[in-house]
Amino acid sequence: MVSALQNLVDSLGHTLQRSIAVDDAEIRLIVYSSHYGDEDRARTQSLVERRVTGRMLEYLTGHGIKSWREPKYMDGDETLGLKRRLVLPLWSRHQLLGYVWIIAETDLNPEEMAASIETSTHIADVLSQLAEHERQEERQRETLARSLVAEDIDSRDNASRKLNGLGLFTKTRYFTAVLIVPAQGSPSSPSQAEPFSRDEVNRVMAPRLRETYLFAPVSDGALVVLGSEKVLRQAAAEAMARDIQKQVSLLRGSEGGNAWVIGVGAPANGLGSVHISFRQAVAAAKTAKAEGLGVGVWSSLGPATLLAALHVEKLDVDIVPEELRRLSTAYSPETLRLVEVFLDTAGSAARTAEVLHMHRTTVYYQLGQFQQSSGLKLDDGSTRFLLHLWFKIQRLTTLWQ
Known part of the structure; x- marks a missing residue:
């Protein structure tokens, strides 16, 4: 033609x-x-x-x-x-x-x-x-992209074979799943955002060659499977994710920056492993939402990756220890934030003061008051672990209920 x-x-x-x-x-x-x-x-x-x-x-x-x-x-x-x-x-x-x-x-x-x-x-x-x-070609590629991340192994294998037969990704070894979703809503309670079109994603991914990625609309967002000859390093993945977030926000008229969340999985070795990168991207987006972040890169989430892998979407609150259940009603959000940051910084009062822009003496005083009134000893390793875990799981489960 x-x-x-x-x-x-x-x-x-x-x-x-x-x-x-x-x-x-x-x-x-x-x-x-x-x-x-x-x-x-x-x-x-x-x-x-x-x-x-x-x-x-x-x-x-x-x-x-x-x-x-x-x-x-x-x-x-x-x-x-x-x-x-x-x-x-x-x-x-x-x-x-x-x-x-x-x-x-x-x-x-x-x-x-x-x-x-x-x-x-x-x-x-x-x-x-x-x-x-x-x-017609784009629709076929969208179908294959969704099949690559399906739960059914036969669907994934068939998609891999068809993509190879089409001559796509002939020089590509590694594949990274990127998920674009609204900051509001969740899989169980989706937002009202319109799914992304091919043209929108093509503009967002520019100037990347269209031969280097697959796209499929999912729920109220988009899945992009990005191919590369070399492993996409953490710093490069974070920079790419922030650039995509910026482009998406501008495209959809959300210049505030965090109206959209980008989840990035770890690079998969071969098309047959893309479904793992996709599940990591879903968990990364979920964690980024819970933490109020615009970007979640699986390789940089640390302990949150283990929590996300647990798929904890509901807690039996009745059997959660009483001293944990009462925290949200007995203490202000500011106090709980102080304790969480203290735990995030490995018990460093100096770093906690720096993060929260507080005087170190104030940090010591408020932590002491918290320990005395709650009965939770922050110098005990098991208590620290229990409390830290409670903060993270509670936020994740609250988001996805």
């Missing part, structure tokens, strides 16, 4: 004796004609970079071309190295498919305009067929 597009563009370029290019709806180059002596700096640059960015993109979109339905001339801009052009928007019935750009320092005559419109109609037909073919 690409060759059909090329033939159409070459034929029209020869007829008009003008340079022509065809872009997709995101103004990324698809095909272009030979030069006819009218080429400008903007054209040369787009042929090299294959897409339009920066000031040039702002200039083009600033004319409202995404809403154009009829051919229009667009003035050039000397500072951008852009000559005047005729722009023919390409539409299917309901979707913008792209644009035909014809360098036009002078107007086309009626016969040339008619030929350009006729050719652009044929180009739109081909692009529509290409888009439908791509949608």
